[in-house]
Each structure stands twice: as structure tokens, then as C-alpha cells.
Amino acid sequence: MNETPAGRPTLETVARAAGASRATVSRVVNGSTTVRPDVAESIRRAIADLGYVPNPAARSLVTQRTDSIALILPESATRVFSDDAFFPGVIRGVGEALEKADKQLVLLLASTRSSHDRILRYVHGRTVDGVVLASMHGADTLPEELRAAGVPVVTSGRPLGEATVPYIDVEHASGVEAAMRHLVGLGRRRIATISGPQDMVAGRERLAGYLAGLAALPGATPLVEEGDFMRQSGMDAMERLLERDPDIDGVFAASDLMADGALRTLRRLGRRVPDDVAVIGFDDVEAARFTDPPLTTVHQPIHEIGTRLAEQILRLVAGEEVEASVVLPTHLVVRESA
Amino acid sequence: MNETPAGRPTLETVARAAGASRATVSRVVNGSTTVRPDVAESIRRAIADLGYVPNPAARSLVTQRTDSIALILPESATRVFSDDAFFPGVIRGVGEALEKADKQLVLLLASTRSSHDRILRYVHGRTVDGVVLASMHGADTLPEELRAAGVPVVTSGRPLGEATVPYIDVEHASGVEAAMRHLVGLGRRRIATISGPQDMVAGRERLAGYLAGLAALPGATPLVEEGDFMRQSGMDAMERLLERDPDIDGVFAASDLMADGALRTLRRLGRRVPDDVAVIGFDDVEAARFTDPPLTTVHQPIHEIGTRLAEQILRLVAGEEVEASVVLPTHLVVRESA
DNA sequence: GACATCCGAGAGAGCGCTCTCACGAGTCGC
DNA sequence: GCGACTCGTGAGAGCGCTCTCTCGGATGTC
Numbered sequence: 195m196n197e198t199p200a201g202r203p204t205l206e207t208v209a210r211a212a213g214a215s216r217a218t219v220s221r222v223v224n225g226s227t228t229v230r231p232d233v234a235e236s237i238r239r240a241i242a243d244l245g246y247v248p249n250p251a252a253r254s255l256v257t258q259r260t261d262s263i264a265l266i267l268p269e270s271a272t273r274v275f276s277d278d279a280f281f282p283g284v285i286r287g288v289g290e291a292l293e294k295a296d297k298q299l300v301l302l303l304a305s306t307r308s309s310h311d312r313i314l315r316y317v318h319g320r321t322v323d324g325v326v327l328a329s330m331h332g333a334d335t336l337p338e339e340l341r342a343a344g345v346p347v348v349t350s351g352r353p354l355g356e357a358t359v360p361y362i363d364v365e366h367a368s369g370v371e372a373a374m375r376h377l378v379g380l381g382r383r384r385i386a387t388i389s390g391p392q393d394m395v396a397g398r399e400r401l402a403g404y405l406a407g408l409a410a411l412p413g414a415t416p417l418v419e420e421g422d423f424m425r426q427s428g429m430d431a432m433e434r435l436l437e438r439d440p441d442i443d444g445v446f447a448a449s450d451l452m453a454d455g456a457l458r459t460l461r462r463l464g465r466r467v468p469d470d471v472a473v474i475g476f477d478d479v480e481a482a483r484f485t486d487p488p489l490t491t492v493h494q495p496i497h498e499i500g501t502r503l504a505e506q507i508l509r510l511v512a513g514e515e516v517e518a519s520v521v522l523p524t525h526l527v528v529r530e531s532a
Numbered sequence: 533m534n535e536t537p538a539g540r541p542t543l544e545t546v547a548r549a550a551g552a553s554r555a556t557v558s559r560v561v562n563g564s565t566t567v568r569p570d571v572a573e574s575i576r577r578a579i580a581d582l583g584y585v586p587n588p589a590a591r592s593l594v595t596q597r598t599d600s601i602a603l604i605l606p607e608s609a610t611r612v613f614s615d616d617a618f619f620p621g622v623i624r625g626v627g628e629a630l631e632k633a634d635k636q637l638v639l640l641l642a643s644t645r646s647s648h649d650r651i652l653r654y655v656h657g658r659t660v661d662g663v664v665l666a667s668m669h670g671a672d673t674l675p676e677e678l679r680a681a682g683v684p685v686v687t688s689g690r691p692l693g694e695a696t697v698p699y700i701d702v703e704h705a706s707g708v709e710a711a712m713r714h715l716v717g718l719g720r721r722r723i724a725t726i727s728g729p730q731d732m733v734a735g736r737e738r739l740a741g742y743l744a745g746l747a748a749l750p751g752a753t754p755l756v757e758e759g760d761f762m763r764q765s766g767m768d769a770m771e772r773l774l775e776r777d778p779d780i781d782g783v784f785a786a787s788d789l790m791a792d793g794a795l796r797t798l799r800r801l802g803r804r805v806p807d808d809v810a811v812i813g814f815d816d817v818e819a820a821r822f823t824d825p826p827l828t829t830v831h832q833p834i835h836e837i838g839t840r841l842a843e844q845i846l847r848l849v850a851g852e853e854v855e856a857s858v859v860l861p862t863h864l865v866v867r868e869s870a
Numbered sequence: 871g872a873c874a875t876c877c878g879a880g881a882g883a884g885c886g887c888t889c890t891c892a893c894g895a896g897t898c899g900c
Numbered sequence: 901g902c903g904a905c906t907c908g909t910g911a912g913a914g915c916g917c918t919c920t921c922t923c924g925g926a927t928g929t930c
Contacts, residue, residue: 202658204886215910220888228908247656251592252886255915260589262638282620289641293650298659300600301637303627312631318585320540321636425822458822484763484796486824542916553880558918566878590916593885875928885917897906 203244212240223248262298263288263507264322266313268334279479280496284328284350287500295508297323310336317345324507326350327359346510348503352395352519360510362502362520366399366476367406369492369524373446373474374407376490376526382444382472386417388431388456390448397423400448400476407446417442421452428455436463443471444532450475450482450491457485457531472532487530494524541582550578561586600636601626601845602660604651606672617817618834622666622688625838633846635661648674655683662845664688665697684848686841690733690857698848700840700858704737704814705744707830707862711784711812712745714828714864720782720810724755726769726794728786735761738786738814745784755780759790766793774801781809782870788813788820788829795823795869810870825868832862 209216221229222237254260265288292299300322302313324346337359340347347359377385387404390397408414419434421427428447447453453475465471478493509516547554559567560575592598603626630637638660640651662684665675675697678685687699715723725742728735746752757772759765766785785791791813803809816831840858847854
């Protein structure tokens with residue numbers, strides 16, 4: 195005589211209640227079509243009555259799947275986390291897409307030095323089916339190590355150097371070139387840039403876009419100060435630029451935050467925007483609509499980057515082929531700063 | 533004759549390589565002290581050689597633990613996600629603390645209508661050992677349902693009504709009262725407030741703080757417009773306030789974002805801050821230092837809220853007792869807007 | 871020197887599930 | 901009417917781990 199089920203119901207419990215076998219219950223749970231309708235129905239009723247929920251640990255022990263995906267945010271990402279809308283946006287995009295696919299999102303914040311090893315251990319343990327790497331680092335070895343570990347990986351942003359894993363990125367350079375054309379079209383001739391860090395592809399390509407755009411101005415010389423994508427660095431860089439050339443009449447900043455910083459410095463130093471100096475940013479975060487004046491900026495589809503990342507990793511996990519890269523378009527959003 | 537291990541090494545593989553039994557290897561992996569040093573050493577070497585990593589699914593199948601904690605961000609949270617530094621800050625805090633405890637962070641973004649059921653199913657499946665609920669909703673039934681499911685739960689922010697689960701919150705009212713004293717001390721007499729949504733405790737308590745602070749001004753009547761914590765609502769509310777009373781000389785806004793909105797409206801309508809109107813916000817997010825003028829605001833320890841949440845849930849999961857509530861202090865940060 | 875004690879290590883069961891394989895009963899063809 | 905199928909179902913192995921129980925040998929006690 196079997197005692198009443200004490201804890202959570204198992205397949206066995208349900209099977210007994212429905213007068214079927216464990217195997218058949220499993221079939222119903224997993225949506226097999228080869229079960230006689232009336233049997234399936236009584237099993238479903240038993241499942242509902244008992245409040246049965248499959249034990250994911252037991253399931254993944256045999257299936258070798260976990261139905262969860264890791265999203266790794268490296269140190270540099272978490273540093274700017276609190277002031278930048280990029281990563282929250284990506285998280286949302288990834289999260290939504292994974293939810294639709296009924297996968298779990300495991301967040302790995304690589305904030306400390308020991309994180310690297312911890313992540314590798316974690317991934318080696320196969321607690322996740324795949325990894326989305328929001329890597330902005332330059333020579334980060336993580337993508338390659340993860341690939342070597344045999345885990346499906348997709349990264350956000352093309353890595354510096356050879357890309358060894360599929361990635362999602364945006365058209366940095368062409369977006370910036372559109373911004374430069376806009377400035378030139380506005381009659382600006384002394385156009386400077388506040389670039390991003392040059393150990394990130396985003397930083398490099400946006401600078402490349404600036405240089406390419408400058409080519410439309412015969413005889414113009416590049417005027418570059420580097421920032422770190424954050425607001426304060428934009429304020430400082432703008433000050434240095436004006437010291438180097440007080441006659442600057444146009445600025446492209448490689449992030450909205452830096453553009454906002456530039457706006458503040460310009461205002462403080464008595465320059466009118468856009469009359470004296472036209473300013474264009476990059477990102478089109480929410481706050482860009484609220485700068486003073488509202489920021490003209492290069493829009494990148496942050497949310498879509500997230501959903502695309504999820505889409506690609508899901509396909510890889512499912513064993514499908516995937517494009518080596520997906521590059522999403524950017525476009526200029528004209529507001530009042532230029 | 534046993535064939536060479538094909539896939540990932542298991543305990544068995546390691547045991548054979550080290551000439552020990554599965555049980556002993558397990559002991560070493562789990563740090564048991566009852567293994568003879570030399571045996572332990574050779575096992576550790578075998579583990580390193582083979583690159584053995586325990587299979588978490590197999591482990592949790594028997595231990596009934598998963599070593600992961602869910603962080604649930606409800607719809608309202610994800611909506612403001614992209615522009616508010618609160619949730620990213622909490623995520624970071626929780627993430628860091630969990631990392632230290634070697635637990636995983638599973639992010640559940642409750643963005644869609646079906647999320648409620650999905651979350652319950654998920655939690656019933658015991659894929660996580662505990663749940664941190666960043667609930668800001670009013671009559672959200674989730675905390676109670678989770679508790680009923682027998683899962684340890686901690687929420688961020690006291691729920692409206694009876695608190696059925698432990699929570700972490702901050703001293704909303706007393707912080708606001710300090711802000712009000714500051715305004716009164718500045719000689720302000722017509723003090724208005726832009727309140728938060730009244731279906732959230734944070735919204736209500738900050739309003740209560742305003743009303744309490746106003747009591748120091750004999751004969752003063754409350755002047756309240758409600759916002760939704762976002763910037764645009766602050767802009768609109770400020771406009772309505774000035775229509776109702778053009779002589780307002782002080783404003784407390786229940787969030788920094790709304791305070792920033794108020795600042796913009798005031799500037800647009802030709803009011804000088806703080807000369808004509810003094811403005812105080814709440815949150816002390818990064819951006820508060822960059823408003824124009826820099827925002828005087830009530831600081832709340834966002835990061836600490838996260839770490840405390842993690843701390844409490846870890847204790848609950850470990851079977852320890854926990855305070856029914858932890859209320860963290862707030863304090864006024866005086867900058868230039870008041 | 872005989873017996874109790876203790877400690878390190880192995881054998882084995884079992885966590886809850888999936889999946890292959892086998893089997894019995896019906897269906898069809900000739 | 902008999903062999904060949906098909907189809908729904910059950911039995912049973914086994915995923916990789918932990919943990920209890922047991923046991924052999926070393927140590928201690930008188």
C-alpha cells in the first residue's frame with residue numbers, strides 16, 4: 195500500500211491518480227500526440243488537481259537542456275549601468291524575447307576580478323544552454339573561451355580583431371557619416387569630435403565615421419578628444435576642444451551622455467547651441483529628448499539589439515545555423531541641437 | 533574494460549582516474565574534511581586534469597536546492613527601466629551580493645499580462661530557492677501567492693496594506709520632512725508637491741511627508757499634483773501647479789526625474805531656480821548632479837537596498853529567521869536647486 | 871593481548887524525469 | 901483466416917549526483 199504523497203507531486207503521483215503509467219503522463223506533459231484523447235484528458239485533470247509541475251532539475255539531468263540562457267554583462271557595462279540606458283534596454287529586449295520562447299534569463303554581472311573564472315566554471319557546468327555576451331571590451335578573451343567550451347555564444351557588438359562568434363551590431367560609421375553630412379549641410383566647417391574609448395569597436399567605428407565625414411570638407415583637420423562615453427568625460431573633453439580651437443562650430447559626440455556633457459560645457463562657456471556650435475550625439479536614449487536644447491542624435495535600435503541577440507542564441511541552441519553577423523541600421527534623428 | 537570518457541567528465545570518471553570511489557570524490561568536491569590529505573590531493577589533481585565541473589542538475593535533483601534566486605521586476609518597473617536608475621541599481625546590488633554567496637541571479641521580467649501565471653509556475657517548479665520581488669505595485673497579490681507556494685520571498689518596498697512577507701524599504705516620510713524643513717528654513721512659504729502615484733507606498737509616504745512638513749507652516753494649504761515618477765509627468769505637473777498658484781516658491785517632487793521635469797518647466801516659464809522657486813527631488817540618482825541647477829534631493833541608498841534584499845533572501849533560504857522589515861535611512865543632499 | 875572505539879572510504883539506493891524498446895490489441899491485405 | 905502492420909501504452913534503464921549505512925583497519929584501554 196502506497197502512502198499518500200507528502201511533498202510535491204511527481205510524475206509517479208500523477209500516474210497513479212490517473213491510472214496510467216509514468217511514461218504516458220510524461221508524454222502528455224510534453225505534448226505528445228500519440229496518447230488517446232480520453233486518457234490524455236484524465237491525466238490533464240489529475241495534473242491540475244494535484245498541482246503538478248515538472249521538476250526542471252530531473253528533466254535537464256536527462257535531456258541535457260536547461261532552457262535557460264545567460265546574459266553576461268562585463269565590468270565596463272555594470273560601471274555605467276546606473277546612468278546609461280543602453281544595458282537596461284538590451285536586458286529588456288533579451289528578456290522579452292526569451293520569455294516568449296519560454297526560456298529563463300540568468301544574469302551574470304561580471305563586476306569583480308574573479309568573475310572571469312567564475313563565469314567559465316558556471317558555463318562549463320552547463321547550467322545554461324547558451325550565452326549572450328554584452329561585451330564591449332576590446333581584447334576580451336571570454337567569447338573565444340566560451341566558444342572553446344562548446345557553448346553557443348552570441349555577442350553584442352563586434353569584437354576588436356577577428357570575430358570568432360556570431361555578433362549583433364549596428365552601423366556605427368554610416369550613422370556618424372549621416373550626422374557629419376548634416377553638420378556640413380548646416381554650413382559647419384570646424385567640426386570636432388568627442389570620441390569613445392578606442393579599445394572598443396563602438397568607439398573606433400564612430401571615430402572612423404567622423405574622419406570619413408570630415409573628408410567632405412577639403413582641408414579640414416580632425417579635432418579629436420577622447421571620452422569614456424559618460425557625461426563627465428563629455429564635459430571635460432568639450433572644454434579641451436575649445437581650448438584647442440575656440441572657433442569650433444560643430445561637434446559630434448560618440449554618445450548621448452557625452453553630448454549632454456558637451457552641451458553643459460558650451461552653455462557654461464557662453465556658447466549658444468545650435469547657433470554658435472551644433473552638437474550631435476549617438477544612441478538616442480530617452481534622455482536625449484530632454485537635453486537643453488533637445489539633442490540631435492544618431493538613433494540605434496537598442497531594444498532590437500536585445501531581441502536579435504535572443505533570437506540568434508535561441509537558434510544556435512536549437513542547432514540551427516546563424517549569420518556570422520547581423521548589423522542593424524542607424525539613422526539620424528534631428529532635434530534642435532543641430 | 534571501460535572506454536575512455538567521451539563527453540564531460542562525471543564523478544565516476546574522476547573517481548576512476550584518482551583510484552577512489554565516487555563518494556570520496558564527492559566529499560572532496562563538497563569540502564568534507566574527513567578525507568585523508570593525500571587522497572584528497574590526488575583527487576583534486578584528477579579534477580583539474582579532467583576539467584571536471586559538477587552537474588548542477590544532478591546535484592539539485594538530490595539536494596533539492598538550486599542555488600539560484602529569482603529577481604522579479606513587475607511591469608511598472610520595466611516600463612521605467614530605461615530612464616530610471618532605481619532598478620538597475622537594485623539589480624546591481626542584488627547581483628553583487630548573490631555573487632559573493634555563489635548564488636545565481638535569475639531575472640524574471642514580468643512585462644506581459646501572462647507573466648503572473650508564468651512566474652507562479654516557474655516558482656512552483658522550484659527552479660529557484662527564493663524570490664526577491666521588486667514590487668512597486670499597489671494591490672499586487674504576487675507576494676502572498678508566492679508565500680503560499682512555500683517559497684522564501686523578500687520584497688523591495690512595503691506593500692500597500694498588510695505586509696505578509698519581509699520587506700526592505702527606506703524612510704520615505706522622514707526624508708521628505710527633512711526636505712520640507714530645509715525649504716521652510718529657506719523662507720519658502722508657498723510650497724507645492726509633485727507626488728508619485730498613490731497606488732504605491734513610495735508615492736503615498738512621500739506625500740505624507742510633504743503634508744507633515746507643511747504642518748510647520750501655520751495656515752499653509754497643501755498644493756498637490758500627481759505624477760508617475762517620470763520626467764514628462766514632472767514637467768506637466770509643474771505647469772498645472774503654476775496655473776493653480778503662480779506664487780509658488782518651493783516644490784518637493786517625489787522623484788528626481790519629476791524634479792528635473794519641474795526644473796525644465798520653471799526655466800521655460802521664466803522662473804529662476806532657486807531664487808524664485810526652490811526645488812527638491814527624491815532618489816539622488818546619478819543624473820541629479822547634472823540637472824540645471826544641480827538638484828537638492830533626498831538620498832536613498834539604492835545599492836544598499838539591493839544588497840540588503842539579497843542578504844535577507846539568503847538568510848531565509850538558509851532557514852534563518854529574518855526581521856519582518858528593514859527600513860534604511862534617507863538623508864537630504866543639498867546642492868543648488870534649494 | 872583482547873576488546874571497544876573511531877575514522878576514513880566504499881557500496882548502493884534513490885532523487886524525478888525521459889526515452890528506447892517491447893508488447894498486446896486492433897486493422898488491413900490477400 | 902493468417903501474417904504483417906500500426907498504434908497506444910508500459911516496463912525499465914539510466915542521467916550524475918548525494919548521503920546513509922556499513923565495514924575494515926588503526927588506535928586506545930585495561
